[in-house]
Amino acid sequence: MNRDESRPAAPFHADPYKLQTAALIIIAFAVVLFLLVQARFLLISLATAIVLFALTSDAINFIARQRVGPFRVPNWLASIVALVMISTALLSLTSIILTQVNTVLSTTLTYTERAPEALAAMFAWLGEDVEMAVFSSFRTVEVSGYLRSLAGQAGNLMQGTVLVILFVGFLFAERIWFSTKLTNFIGDAEQAERVGRIMGSIIHRVNYYLLVKTLVSTVTGAMIFVVAKAFGLDLALAMAVITFILNFIPNIGSIVATVLLALVAYVQLTDPSLTLAVFLIAGAIQFINGNVIDPMLMGRALRLSSFGIIISLAFWAAVWGIPGMFLSVPIMVAMMIVCSHVPALRPIAILLSREGLPEAEDELPPPAQNSLSDGEQPVSDAPQAQDGQAKDDTRA
Helix, strand or coil: CCHHHHCCCCCCCCCHHHHHHHHHHHHHHHHHHHHHHHCHHHHHHHHHHHHHHHHHHHHHHHHHCCEECCEECCHHHHHHHHHHHHHHHHHHHHHHHHHHHHHHHHHHHHHCCCHHHHHHHCCHHHCHHHHHHHHHHHHCCCHHHHHHHHHHHHHHHHHHHHHHHHHHHHHHHCHHHHHHHHHHHHCCHHHHHHHHHHHHHHHHHHHHHHHHHHHHHHHHHHHHHHHHHHCCCCCHHHHHHHHHHHCCCCCCHHHHHHHHHHHHHHHHHCCHHHHHHHHHHHHHHHHHHHHHHHHHHHCCCCCECHHHHHHHHHHHHHHHCHHHHHHHHHHHHHHHHHHHCCHHHHHHHHHHECCCCCCCHHHCCCCCCCCCCCCCCCCCCHHHHHHHHHHHHHHC
């Protein structure tokens, strides 16, 4: 008999270091998830402020580089003008949303008594018993309670808007010192420049995504308004605004907007043929704008996996609710770009990308030039450290 076969098999011993590392990763993930849920109002406002800051930072740099005769627009003036414009836009948009939400809620209350009968009539082809069962089920739904809950959540929108404006203001105040802080924090000018280019790539792609989404959502909302007005719907403007907002939720936002429009049309018109016409027209608009025009304008700017978008949407919806749905794509873009430039995390970027080809090093944008006006040059300790290191090398 072979001597190796006569030996008993060695018992399997798990590596304590690997078990400890896995346990620490699980604990860290649980702690981060707990903090994301508990501080979601603050974190949602901060994430929104960062996105808005990224949208306007390049514009401020462009304005600050302009000259009016012998004078150049200072950074503080460009930042104040941008903050005033952002504040005005956010407060105006919040007021419009709250107004339309109140309109929808008040109109819905008037349709509450008619809604169960109208919805039950949709199942009349299944028989009278099924119709009566559906009617009884809808009558037991406490619509007024749900509406009060929605009104309470909408009331928090103004508080979040004020907090976002404060965050954006402080980000603008720290903007001109960011490159200096980044260099001193990392301690390596070349590595700091690479990190800045990665952040610039994230900002560029998120900005392009938001601009395309805003354009497509605006056109879609306007077309839905025309369709709703043509059919004489009372909530034409409200449905247009809701469609514009929901189109920022990837994949499912357009479906929800189309179904809501069809339900509103059916409850008000009580005509299945007209409701079907509204549904088909709205569905065609959403399909063409969302599946033809949107990808054509977006091109290869995102290169995100559709399945990854659904997973990200479900995760952030579970953690942050409806605001998490709106922020899911920008967060996923940032994760994919960061993972693509970290060798240990590059497999994650491959899974998140559409073709398995995440961003390469040569696709990073050139380093951004910090547009500081005269007299605003920050003091950095990095050059001094480099000079000292050069002297030590010379002595050696």
